[in-house]
Amino acid sequence: MDLRFIVQLAIIGFTFFMLINASALLVLAERKIMGFMQQRYGPYLVGPHGLLQPLADILKLLMKEELRPKGADRWLFTLAPILSVTAAFAAFAAVPWGAETTFFGLLDEPVSLGVADINVGVLVIFAITSMGVYGIVLAGWSSNSKYSLMGGLRASAQMISYELSYATTLAAVILLAGSLSLREVVDSQAGTWFGFIPHWFVFLQPVGFIIYMIAGVAETNRAPFDFPEAEQELVAGYNTEYSSVRFALFPQAEYINMTTMSAVATDLYLGGWHGPFLPPEYGWIWFLIKVGAILFTYIWVRWTLPRYRYDQLMQFGWKWLFPASVINLVVTAALVLFFHA
Amino acid sequence: MPETLIFWGLSGLAILASALVIGQRNPMYSVLMLIASFGALAGLYIQLDAPFVAVAQIIIYAGAIMVLFLFVVMLLNAPQEDAAEWDRTHPLRQTGITRFGALLALLLVVQLTWALLQVNNVDVPVGAQGDPEALRSVRTLGRILFTDYVFAFEATSILILVAMVGAVVLARREGEG
Numbered sequence: 001m002d003l004r005f006i007v008q009l010a011i012i013g014f015t016f017f018m019l020i021n022a023s024a025l026l027v028l029a030e031r032k033i034m035g036f037m038q039q040r041y042g043p044y045l046v047g048p049h050g051l052l053q054p055l056a057d058i059l060k061l062l063m064k065e066e067l068r069p070k071g072a073d074r075w076l077f078t079l080a081p082i083l084s085v086t087a088a089f090a091a092f093a094a095v096p097w098g099a100e101t102t103f104f105g106l107l108d109e110p111v112s113l114g115v116a117d118i119n120v121g122v123l124v125i126f127a128i129t130s131m132g133v134y135g136i137v138l139a140g141w142s143s144n145s146k147y148s149l150m151g152g153l154r155a156s157a158q159m160i161s162y163e164l165s166y167a168t169t170l171a172a173v174i175l176l177a178g179s180l181s182l183r184e185v186v187d188s189q190a191g192t193w194f195g196f197i198p199h200w201f202v203f204l205q206p207v208g209f210i211i212y213m214i215a216g217v218a219e220t221n222r223a224p225f226d227f228p229e230a231e232q233e234l235v236a237g238y239n240t241e242y243s244s245v246r247f248a249l250f251p252q253a254e255y256i257n258m259t260t261m262s263a264v265a266t267d268l269y270l271g272g273w274h275g276p277f278l279p280p281e282y283g284w285i286w287f288l289i290k291v292g293a294i295l296f297t298y299i300w301v302r303w304t305l306p307r308y309r310y311d312q313l314m315q316f317g318w319k320w321l322f323p324a325s326v327i328n329l330v331v332t333a334a335l336v337l338f339f340h341a
Numbered sequence: 342m343p344e345t346l347i348f349w350g351l352s353g354l355a356i357l358a359s360a361l362v363i364g365q366r367n368p369m370y371s372v373l374m375l376i377a378s379f380g381a382l383a384g385l386y387i388q389l390d391a392p393f394v395a396v397a398q399i400i401i402y403a404g405a406i407m408v409l410f411l412f413v414v415m416l417l418n419a420p421q422e423d424a425a426e427w428d429r430t431h432p433l434r435q436t437g438i439t440r441f442g443a444l445l446a447l448l449l450v451v452q453l454t455w456a457l458l459q460v461n462n463v464d465v466p467v468g469a470q471g472d473p474e475a476l477r478s479v480r481t482l483g484r485i486l487f488t489d490y491v492f493a494f495e496a497t498s499i500l501i502l503v504a505m506v507g508a509v510v511l512a513r514r515e516g517e518g
Contacts, residue, residue, distance in 0.1 A: 073369075076373075119392065120393050120396050123393070123400065124396055126400060127396050127399040127400045127403075127404055128399075130399075130403075130404030130405070130408075131403065131404060133408055134411070137411055140415075149415065153412065153415060156412045159408070160408055160412075163405070167400075180393075
């Protein structure tokens with residue numbers, strides 16, 4: 001086995017490990033930030049400042065009894081959480097998170113930080129995340145419970161509606177970068193304007209960035225768009241009947257999806273691993289900072305805004321967000337044509 | 342050698358899943374089997390060095406259209422077909438619409454067999470132009486689609502538009518709007 005292969009395996013393992021950690025730490029971060037926003041401490045007792053709380057939560061969930069409702073569909077009830085979490089992990093495989101590096105001369109040729117470099121990377125991520133909806137829909141249907149079914153129906157309707165705006169904004173960025181490969185999109189954002197404004201697409205696509213963020217919240221089913229699990233209306237929505245590990249996989253998938261959304265936003269709009277002060281080998285630190293900032297915004301939004309009404313969600317998605325993203329795409333296309341010709 | 346194995350694995354999966362789509366009593370499982378079949382097809386496209394087509398297959402068919410299928414199946418909550426209620430007369434001997442459908446199905450079988458027999462005599466359009474890069478690059482694919490095949494492309498989009506308008510007309514109840 002040559003060294004390069006081992007290094008690449010190590011990168012894949014590291015990405016996987018970081019994603020698992022991200023989902024656990026995000027639960028803690030969410031509770032801590034919510035606590036501070038509500039003027040209390042949040043989890044505090046397990047470990048220093050409650051740092052080991054996620055571990056305790058996972059242990060608790062592993063020990064719980066697994067229940068399956070009598071009328072539930074046997075196979076699909078088990079398949080649904082697996083599908084959710086697999087899609088969530090798989091989507092991150094196409095996300096590059098650092099510049100090419102030789103690990104300080106360890107390798108002869110540089111390897112890229114990230115699981116796979118795919119020349120249609122943006123589309124692959126989009127395709128796999130759109131598979132994630134099946135987990136939720138099947139969970140809702142197979143539980144054989146009216147709350148779960150309502151949650152599953154809402155999830156599919158919501159995700160189809162917002163995927164449109166999401167894909168259309170992605171297309172605008174692809175037009176600017178002239179490539180479907182995420183690594184090339186990131187590299188086309190290197191450098192600065194006038195020496196101090198970073199060459200990030202967020203400055204060329206402010207509207208697109210906002211639409212992306214809103215659609216991202218809706219795609220990951222988070223408040224103010226958390227209708228699939230709206231607890232005041234549907235008990236817990238699609239995961240009402242789930243317990244133990246099967247239950248734990250749903251929030252895990254949700255938090256990993258959130259991380260992927262933020263990582264893709266970083267790559268597409270915030271220049272990925274490009275940033276001032278740090279040499280390119282340490283670009284992944286910039287990447288982590290940017291992803292962290294977006295994740296913080298997601299949590300911030302969740303505990304600031306109340307949930308909309310379901311019809312408002314659909315109205316907003318189809319009558320405002322989608323037309324806005326189409327106009328954004330057309331204007332971008334026209335400008336790209338104008339400045340390139 | 343591994344490529345051949347993957348090819349047979351994927352095509353076997355596609356055929357098996359397609360057969361299970363119609364061999365299934367529960368419409369929910371039929372939809373899932375169709376998704377599995379689309380997934381296997383996407384794998385075959387990747388083997389043909391056409392990653393864009395593969396991803397488009399997943400996004401459009403597995404990701405969008407099948408979610409709508411699933412949505413409809415869930416919304417109607419279609420019951421499982423009960424074997425006891427089956428009419429065991431042969432479809433071709435039945436009356437009315439069933440017979441018409443059976444005739445159409447028979448026609449489709451004949452058509453497919455004919456097409457499969459002809460498969461060796463047909464020029465494969467893109468491959469025949471002698472550019473293996475053509476399918477791999479999205480740029481070339483887009484250019485071919487909007488120059489050489491623009492008529493087929495536009496005709497298809499008009500067809501879809503007609504279907505969409507038809508659906509809206511059918512869905513609108515009398516006296517509204």
